[in-house]
Amino acid sequence: xxxxxxxxxxxxxxxxxxxxxxxxxxxxxxxxxxxxxxxxxxxxxxxxxxxxxxxxxxxxxxxxxxxxxxxxxxxxxxxxxxxxxxxxxxxxxxxxxxxxxxxxxxxxxxxxxxxxxxxxxxxxxxxxxxxxxxxxxxxxxxxxxxxxxxxxxxxxxxxxxxxxxxxxxxxxxxxxxxxxxxxxxxxxxxxxxxxxxxxxxxxxxxxxxxxxxxxxxxxxxxxxxxxxxxxxxxxxxxxxxxxxxxxxxxxxxxxxxxxxxxxxxxxxxxxxxxxxxxxxxxxxxxxxxxxxxxxxxxxxxxxxxxxxxxxxxxxxxxxxxxxxxxxxxxxxxxxxxx
Amino acid sequence: xxxxxxxxxxxxxxxxxxxxxxxxxxxxxxxxxxxxxxxxxxxxxxxxxxxxxxxxxxxxxxxxxxxxxxxxxxxxxxxxxxxxxxxxxxxxxxxxxxxxxxxxxxxxxxxxxxxxxxxxxxxxxxxxxxxxxxxxxxxxxxxxxxxxxxxxxxxxxxxxxxxxxxxxxxxxxxxxxxxxxxxxxxxxxxxxxxxxxxxxxxxxxxxxxxxxxxxxxxxxxxxxxxxxxxxxxxxxxxxxxxxxxxxxxxxxxxxxxxxxxxxxxxxxxxxxxxxxxxxxxxxxxxxxxxxxxxxxxxxxxxxxxxxxxxxxxxxxxxxxxxxxxxxxxxxxxxxxxxxxxxxxxxxxxxxxxxxxxxxxxxxxxxxxxxxxxxxxxxxxxxxxxxxxxxxxxxxxxxxxxxxxxxxxxxxxxxxxxxxxxxxxxxxxxxxxxxxxxx
Numbered sequence: 001x002x003x004x005x006x007x008x009x010x011x012x013x014x015x016x017x018x019x020x021x022x023x024x025x026x027x028x029x030x031x032x033x034x035x036x037x038x039x040x041x042x043x044x045x046x047x048x049x050x051x052x053x054x055x056x057x058x059x060x061x062x063x064x065x066x067x068x069x070x071x072x073x074x075x076x077x078x079x080x081x082x083x084x085x086x087x088x089x090x091x092x093x094x095x096x097x098x099x100x101x102x103x104x105x106x107x108x109x110x111x112x113x114x115x116x117x118x119x120x121x122x123x124x125x126x127x128x129x130x131x132x133x134x135x136x137x138x139x140x141x142x143x144x145x146x147x148x149x150x151x152x153x154x155x156x157x158x159x160x161x162x163x164x165x166x167x168x169x170x171x172x173x174x175x176x177x178x179x180x181x182x183x184x185x186x187x188x189x190x191x192x193x194x195x196x197x198x199x200x201x202x203x204x205x206x207x208x209x210x211x212x213x214x215x216x217x218x219x220x221x222x223x224x225x226x227x228x229x230x231x232x233x234x235x236x237x238x239x240x241x242x243x244x245x246x247x248x249x250x251x252x253x254x255x256x257x258x259x260x261x262x263x264x265x266x267x268x269x270x271x272x273x274x275x276x277x278x279x280x281x282x283x284x285x286x287x288x289x290x291x292x293x294x295x296x297x298x299x300x301x302x303x304x305x306x307x308x309x310x311x312x313x314x315x316x317x318x319x320x321x322x323x324x325x326x327x328x329x330x331x332x333x334x335x336x337x338x
Numbered sequence: 339x340x341x342x343x344x345x346x347x348x349x350x351x352x353x354x355x356x357x358x359x360x361x362x363x364x365x366x367x368x369x370x371x372x373x374x375x376x377x378x379x380x381x382x383x384x385x386x387x388x389x390x391x392x393x394x395x396x397x398x399x400x401x402x403x404x405x406x407x408x409x410x411x412x413x414x415x416x417x418x419x420x421x422x423x424x425x426x427x428x429x430x431x432x433x434x435x436x437x438x439x440x441x442x443x444x445x446x447x448x449x450x451x452x453x454x455x456x457x458x459x460x461x462x463x464x465x466x467x468x469x470x471x472x473x474x475x476x477x478x479x480x481x482x483x484x485x486x487x488x489x490x491x492x493x494x495x496x497x498x499x500x501x502x503x504x505x506x507x508x509x510x511x512x513x514x515x516x517x518x519x520x521x522x523x524x525x526x527x528x529x530x531x532x533x534x535x536x537x538x539x540x541x542x543x544x545x546x547x548x549x550x551x552x553x554x555x556x557x558x559x560x561x562x563x564x565x566x567x568x569x570x571x572x573x574x575x576x577x578x579x580x581x582x583x584x585x586x587x588x589x590x591x592x593x594x595x596x597x598x599x600x601x602x603x604x605x606x607x608x609x610x611x612x613x614x615x616x617x618x619x620x621x622x623x624x625x626x627x628x629x630x631x632x633x634x635x636x637x638x639x640x641x642x643x644x645x646x647x648x649x650x651x652x653x654x655x656x657x658x659x660x661x662x663x664x665x666x667x668x669x670x671x672x673x674x675x676x677x678x679x680x681x682x683x684x685x686x687x688x689x690x691x692x693x694x695x696x697x698x699x700x701x702x703x704x705x706x707x708x709x710x711x712x713x714x715x716x717x718x719x720x721x722x723x724x725x726x727x728x729x730x731x732x733x734x735x736x737x738x739x740x741x742x743x744x745x746x747x748x749x750x751x752x753x754x755x756x757x758x759x760x761x762x763x764x765x766x767x768x769x770x771x772x773x774x775x776x
Binding site for chain 1: 600601
C-alpha cells in the first residue's frame with residue numbers, strides 16, 4: 001500500500017502535469033513567484049507522499065528500536081517494570097555482562113552465538129542448494145510440474161505453528177513417527193534416540209528449519225530463472241554447450257543478482273528465527289540447539305532482566321548490520337569487477 | 339485545485355494511519371482492562387481443569403451467581419500456564435490489564451516486588467473473614483514475610499504420590515512405599531514389559547524446580563541462605579538433584595523418555611495409560627477422573643520422608659496453590675475486591691475445589707462431605723504437617739527458571755546414558771547459581 005503510494009508521484013507528474021502552467025487567475029502577479037511555488041510543490045510532492053510511510057516506519061520500526069537501545073542502559077528488573085523512569089542507570093554494565101566471556105552469562109551467550117552461526121550457515125547452504133536444484137530441475141515442461149511446484153511451496157504457505165508442532169510430534173522419542181520408522185520398522189538403532197533433547201536436537205532444528213526455508217529459496221530462484229532469455233540456451237546449445245556448461249556459464253551468472261539478495265535474506269531470517277525453535281523446543285531450548293533468539297528471550301523475559309536482554313539484542317543488531325554491510329560490499333564489488 | 343489534491347490525500351493518509359494505529363491500541367487496551375464502567379470486571383483465570391474450555395464451563399455458573407448477587411458482570415479469560423506469567427508481566431509493564439488475576443502462589447514475592455498488585459491490609463483481610471479463616475501455609479504463600487499479602491489464597495494443593503492399585507497388586511506390593519529405598523525397590527518390581535515404576539516430567543522447568551526444593555529440604559539444604567543469596571550448588575542440593583536424576587540414571591525405574599516431557603501433562607498421561615505405576619503430582623484427581631480412573635484404581639499417599647536420623651527435614655511437599663490478586667491498575671478496584679471476597683466465600687470455595695480436586699483455602703469450607711475423602715484427608719495432613727512454602731524471595735521466579743533449566747539438561751544427559759556424578763551435577767548448579775543477577 002505504501003509502496004504503491006510512493007510510486008505514484010512520478011506517474012502523476014509525467015502524465016497530467018497539472019502544476020506546469022501558471023495558475024489561470026492572478027496573471028498580474030509576478031511570474032517568478034508563481035514558478036517558484038510550482039517548483040516547490042514539484043519538489044515537495046514526493047516527500048509529502050512518502051510521509052505516511054515515513055511516519056509508519058518511525059512508529060513501527062525505529063521507535064521500538066530506540067526504546068530497546070535505551071532499555072539496554074538501565075537496570076530494568078521486576079522492581080521497575082511499572083515505572084521505567086525510576087530504574088537506575090546501568091551504564092555499560094549490561095553490555096559488560098553480555099560480553100564478559102569468562103562470566104557465566106557471557107559464556108552462555110557466546111556458546112549460543114556459535115551454535116546459531118553454525119546452524120545458520122548449514123541451513124542457508126542447504127536451503128539454497130535444494131532450492132536451486134528444485135528450480136533448475138523444474139525448469140523444463142513436464143506433466144505434473146504445476147502440482148509439484150505447488151507441493152514444494154506447502155511448507156512455506158503453512159502457518160509456522162501448525163508445521164513445526166507437527167514436526168515436534170514426529171520427533172517424540174516414545175510415540176514419534178520418526179523413531180517408529182527408524183527403530184521399530186527398520187531396526188537401525190537398538191535404543192530409541194532422542195531428537196528433541198541432547199546432541200540430536202541440533203540436527204532436528206536444522207531439518208525443521210530447512211523444511212521451512214528451502215521453499216522460499218525455490219520460489220525466488222524459480223522466478224529468477226524465468227527471466228533468463230530462452231535464446232541464450234538455444235544459442236549455447238547450437239555452440240555445443242552441454243547441460244552442466246549451460247548451468248555454469250548461463251544460469252548461475254544470470255542468477256547472480258537474485259542470489260545476492262536471496263542468500264542475504266535467508267541468512268538474516270534464519271539467524272533471527274524465533275518461531276521455529278520456540279515451537280519445537282518450548283521456552284527452554286536444549287543447550288546443543290540454544291539459538292540466540294530464544295537465548296535472548298530467556299535472558300530477558302524468563303529471568304525478568306530486560307536490561308540485559310536488550311543489551312544482547314543491540315549486540316545482535318550490530319552484528320547483523322556488520323554482516324550485511326560486509327556482504328553487500330564484497331558481492332557488489334565483485335559484480336562491478338566482472 | 340487539482341494540484342492540491344495529492345497533498346490532501348497524503349496528509350489525510352498520514353492522519354488516517356496514525357488514527358488507525360491509536361485506535362487499534364485503544365481497542366486492545368479497552369478489551370484488556372475492565373471493559374468500561376463500574377458494572378463489569380475482567381478476570382484472568384489460570385488453567386486448573388483439563389482444558390481451557392472445561393475451566394470456562396466450571397467457572398461460568400459461579401460468575402453468573404456473582405453477577406446476580408452484585409450486578410457486576412465478569413469478563414472471563416482462562417489463560418494457559420505457559421502464557422500466564424508473561425501476560426501478567428506485560429500487564430504490569432503497560433499498566434493495562436485485567437482487574438483480577440490468578441497467580442501461582444510461588445510467584446507471590448516476585449510479583450509483589452513489581453508493585454503491580456493491591457496489597458491487602460488488615461481491613462481488607464477482615465472483609466474476607468480475617469486471617470484466621472485461611473489455612474496457615476496457604477496464607478504464608480501470598481508474599482514476602484512481614485509484608486501485607488498481595489492476594490488471597492484461592493485453591494490449595496500439595497504434592498502427593500499417586501500409585502496404581504492394580505499394578506501394585508500384580509507386582510505383589512501391599513502398601514505404598516514409605517521410604518525412598520522402598521520406593522526404588524517397588525519401582526524395580528514394577529518396571530517390566532515396557533511399563534515403568536515412576537513417571538516424572540523431566541523437561542518441565544517448574545516441576546523440576548518444585549521437586550528440587552522438596553528433596554533439597556529432605557537433605558537438609560536451602561536454596562537461599564539467610565541473607566537471600568542463592569546457594570543452589572550446596573552439597574545438599576547436589577544430593578537432591580542426583581537422587582531425582584537417578585530414577586533414570588542408576589535406579590532405572592523411570593523411562594528415559596520422560597526426560598523430554600515438558601508440557602506438564604505427559605507423565606500423568608503415562609500414569610493414566612498404565613505405562614507407569616507411580617507419579618508425584620499435585621491434585622491430580624480431576625484429570626484422573628477425566629482419564630477414566632476411579633479411586634478404586636489409584637491410591638494417594640504422602641511422598642516418602644527421609645529417615646529422621648539423617649538430619650534432613652520432614653518435608654515432603656511444597657505448599658502449592660493458586661492465589662487471586664487485584665491489579666493496582668484495575669479500573670474497577672471496588673468490584674474487583676468484591677469478586678475476591680466472592681471467590682473466597684464458603685459456597686464458591688466448595689464448588690470450585692470440588693470441581694478441580696484441589697483443597698479449599700478456608701477452614702469453614704471443609705464441612706462438605708466431598709472434602710472428607712481419603713485423598714483430601716491425605717492432602718490435608720500433608721499441608722498441615724509436612725509441607726513448606728517455596729522461598730518467598732523476590733527472585734524466586736529466576737530460581738525456578740535457572741534451576742529447572744539446569745535440571746532439564748541434566749535429565750537429557752541422564753537419559754542418554756552420560757554419567758551423573760556429584761561433579762557434573764554441581765557444575766550445572768553452579769552455572770545456574772552464577773546467573774542469578776540480583
